Amino acid sequence: MPASTAQSAPHRHDEASDLLQARYRSSDPSVTEPWNPILATLLAHRSVRAYRSTPLPEGALEQIIAAAQSAPTWANLQAWSVVVIEDPARKAKLAQWFGGQKHVEQSPVFLVWIADLARLDALATERNVTLGAIPYLDALLIALGDAALAAQNAVVAAESLGLGTVYIGSVRNRFEDVSAELKLPPLAVPVFGLCLGFPDSTSTAAIKPRLEQEAIVHREYYSVENQKAPILRYDERLRDFQREQGLPTIGWIEQALNRLSTPASLNGREHLFDAIKARGLVQR
Ligand SMILES: Cc1cc2nc3c(=O)[nH]c(=O)nc-3n(C[C@H](O)[C@H](O)[C@H](O)COP(=O)(O)O)c2cc1C
Numbered sequence: 001m002p003a004s005t006a007q008s009a010p011h012r013h014d015e016a017s018d019l020l021q022a023r024y025r026s027s028d029p030s031v032t033e034p035w036n037p038i039l040a041t042l043l044a045h046r047s048v049r050a051y052r053s054t055p056l057p058e059g060a061l062e063q064i065i066a067a068a069q070s071a072p073t074w075a076n077l078q079a080w081s082v083v084v085i086e087d088p089a090r091k092a093k094l095a096q097w098f099g100g101q102k103h104v105e106q107s108p109v110f111l112v113w114i115a116d117l118a119r120l121d122a123l124a125t126e127r128n129v130t131l132g133a134i135p136y137l138d139a140l141l142i143a144l145g146d147a148a149l150a151a152q153n154a155v156v157a158a159e160s161l162g163l164g165t166v167y168i169g170s171v172r173n174r175f176e177d178v179s180a181e182l183k184l185p186p187l188a189v190p191v192f193g194l195c196l197g198f199p200d201s202t203s204t205a206a207i208k209p210r211l212e213q214e215a216i217v218h219r220e221y222y223s224v225e226n227q228k229a230p231i232l233r234y235d236e237r238l239r240d241f242q243r244e245q246g247l248p249t250i251g252w253i254e255q256a257l258n259r260l261s262t263p264a265s266l267n268g269r270e271h272l273f274d275a276i277k278a279r280g281l282v283q284r
Contacts, residue, residue, distance in 0.1 A: 019043040022207040025237045029213060041160045046205045048164025051106040051197035060161055061109065064196070067157035068150040080147035081114040082154075083182050090181070094193070097177060098170035099267075107195035112171060112178065113151045115143035117281065118188040134187065135283035140276070147191045158196055164205070168193030173268040175275045186280040206245060209237050211252075 007015070016032035016039075023043055065082070073079070085091055086109055095104035104110055117134050124131045133139050155165045171178050171193045178190045199205065215230040231253065238252040250258075263270040276282050 015040055019207070023210055024212060025209045025240070026212060026233070038156075038160075041156060044207065045155070045159060046207050047166040048195070048197075048199045048203055048205050049101075049103045049166055050200035050203040050205075051103060051108070051164065051195065052200050053106070053108060054198050055108050056163065056196065057161070060158075060163070061196075063161070064154045064157045068154040071146075071149040071153040073146045073149070074142045077120065077142065078146065079116055079120065079143040080150050081116040081119070081188065082150075083112040083114065085110040085112065094178075094181075097174045098168055098193075099173070101168065101170065103166060103195050104168060104193065106200075107197040109196040110168075111151075111154070111194040111196060112182060113147045113191045113194065114182075114184065114188050115140060115147045115191050116188045117143050118185040121187050122185075135281065137282050137284070140189075140281045143189075144191055151192070151194060154194065162198070163196060164199035164203070166195045168195065170267070172272060175269075175272060179279070189276055189279055189281065204245065206241070209234070209241055 012035050013032050016035040019040060020029065020032065020043065061084070068082070069078070085094070088105070091105045091107075091110050094110065095101055098104055117131075117139060121131055121134060151167070155167075158165050169192050171190045175190065178184075179188075182190065184190065211234045212230040215227040215234065218226070235251040235253050238255075239249045242249045242251075259265055266272075273282070
């Protein structure tokens with residue numbers, strides 16, 4: 001029996017409508033079909049920032065990595081790697097580097113996703129071949145894309161197993177330190193980290209609402225104008241969410257604009273261009 005028929009129709013309708021309501025806090029979209037357990041897992045996503053120390057179940061990491069490797073990859077280059085960090089002292093050091101994000105230390109497994117052109121370059125060197133495309137921006141975009149697609153498959157796989165995750169972009173705040181700590185060769189660069197573990201039951205992680213589809217989806221042509229009204233509606237909904245979560249109620253617009261207001265708001269990542277260049281990528 002296909003998984004999608006495993007629930008009775010009213011139950012499926014309730015689940016779909018509850019999750020869509022949590023995701024948008026509006027009646028749009030009003031559809032609840034088609035629906036299946038994979039959509040339920042995807043729509044139930046929330047980042048988890050409090051973990052139990054319980055180890056991952058036997059085989060879980062391997063299955064999660066198999067899911068990651070099942071993601072599409074440009075020309076099957078598989079231009080990514082992942083470094084698994086379980087040593088408590090190393091996780092503590094990373095947590096401190098990343099602005100004291102305690103979940104990095106707490107989660108039993110911390111993954112660092114790598115855009116990896118070093119593997120192919122090593123193969124070329126062994127064969128006395130040069131890879132003339134590697135210094136171009138697009139080669140980095142290929143590897144970043146591969147790493148991101150793989151990581152997100154891992155997130156969905158982990159969540160399907162009842163595990164929680166949160167990406168850690170702060171890995172790039174300490175780009176050089178992380179690269180040295182993981183012994184990354186040139187042409188292999190850290191993209192982001194990912195905490196992995198069972199959510200602590202005291203975790204208050206809730207589904208964070210997103211922009212209405214009207215603000216994101218463009219029919220035939222892109223329109224700035226059509227986004228304005230739905231964005232204002234979303235700003236109010238995010239304030240409601242922030243209030244419920246006991247967070248400062250500043251809304252989405254101000255929060256998002258603040259995050260990009262000055263180069264310094266990149267928290268060290270404003271130097272990334274030079275740092276990546278120094279590792280042999282993006283020369284042109
Ligand atoms: C590339 C990337 C980097 C992120 N970095 C961090 C981080 O360093 N710390 C953190 O707590 N959350 C981080 N997040 C999580 C986002 O804040 C979160 O996904 C967003 O607020 C939406 O919330 P949700 O995932 O619960 O739906 C990151 C997310 C992404 C995609």
